[in-house]
Amino acid sequence: MNHLLSSRDISKQEILKFFKKADKFLPIVLDKKKLKIAEGKILATLFYEPSTRTRFSFETAMIRLGGAVISNADMNATSSSKKGETLYDTAKMVSTYADIIAVRHPSAGSVEDFASGSSVPVINSGDGPGDHPTQGLLDLYTIHKNFGKIDGLTIAMVGDLKNSRVLHSQCELLLNFKNLKFIFVAPKGLEMPEEITKMLLKNKFAVSEMQDLKAAAPLVDVLSQTRIQKERFGSEEEYKKYRGIYIVDSNLMKICKKNMILMHPLPRVDEIDVDVDSDSRAKYFEQVSNGVAVRMAIIAKLLDL
Numbered sequence: 001m002n003h004l005l006s007s008r009d010i011s012k013q014e015i016l017k018f019f020k021k022a023d024k025f026l027p028i029v030l031d032k033k034k035l036k037i038a039e040g041k042i043l044a045t046l047f048y049e050p051s052t053r054t055r056f057s058f059e060t061a062m063i064r065l066g067g068a069v070i071s072n073a074d075m076n077a078t079s080s081s082k083k084g085e086t087l088y089d090t091a092k093m094v095s096t097y098a099d100i101i102a103v104r105h106p107s108a109g110s111v112e113d114f115a116s117g118s119s120v121p122v123i124n125s126g127d128g129p130g131d132h133p134t135q136g137l138l139d140l141y142t143i144h145k146n147f148g149k150i151d152g153l154t155i156a157m158v159g160d161l162k163n164s165r166v167l168h169s170q171c172e173l174l175l176n177f178k179n180l181k182f183i184f185v186a187p188k189g190l191e192m193p194e195e196i197t198k199m200l201l202k203n204k205f206a207v208s209e210m211q212d213l214k215a216a217a218p219l220v221d222v223l224s225q226t227r228i229q230k231e232r233f234g235s236e237e238e239y240k241k242y243r244g245i246y247i248v249d250s251n252l253m254k255i256c257k258k259n260m261i262l263m264h265p266l267p268r269v270d271e272i273d274v275d276v277d278s279d280s281r282a283k284y285f286e287q288v289s290n291g292v293a294v295r296m297a298i299i300a301k302l303l304d305l
């Protein structure tokens, strides 16, 4: 089955093809138009974890392709999973209704379990701290659109490097490019998992770790900021140790390069000051429209449209 479960499964050739397709779909997104290429097809979005962008983005993508959507934003509370139905059985059933399924779940690996029961393509829309391949792709698309390339850039990843599935996905996808320099900015305890750092070093990328965002900021082409992932901590106290630790504000932007870009998958809590939104280097709202175009490209590929 033609699923999209892991960032590792996407080749460079596929990444570049998604970018090309997304370039074609982006004007449809920006002009709020609708195509007919997915007419008669149904996307199911099953979310076992909160979401605003990702679910709406998938649904907008399917509707703009001309397809239709069935959706449950709160599977844990209102679906038969509350009665004890397994992911496997839910998948068997929903794949009878829908032609493609986007699933988000709080535990790593669970979307793969779901896919084992599905007879239609399944898209991992975030599995706990594991992976979030469509977000990673739209982030790389945003980098590529802004620089015309990815090779050779210096990329700082900032915040909750341990739990951010978005950064994990970015790293996996960036393995397909060359001569990258990574600067990981995280407090003690929230560092990038060792297996990811090792994988980047094996790919001959330069990796340095810092705790001081001010020291990293002037060096980077891409600053990839993240939220401290409150829901992954054992207690509120544990979370409070880290909250607000790295804040990008207009003073920090003053010491950044003129042509760098600032990305964030959103939602933000306090890690980017709203004053920064009007800075032309802030790309987090551009990421939102790029995300719809990229997801249109992904749905079109998986459905062979």
Ligand code: NCD
Binding pocket: 053, 054, 126, 132, 135, 165, 166, 226, 227, 229, 265, 266, 267
């Ligand atoms: C991210 C997620 O859910 O992993 N958001 C998103 O998909 N746009 C990031 C986050 O929740 O911090």
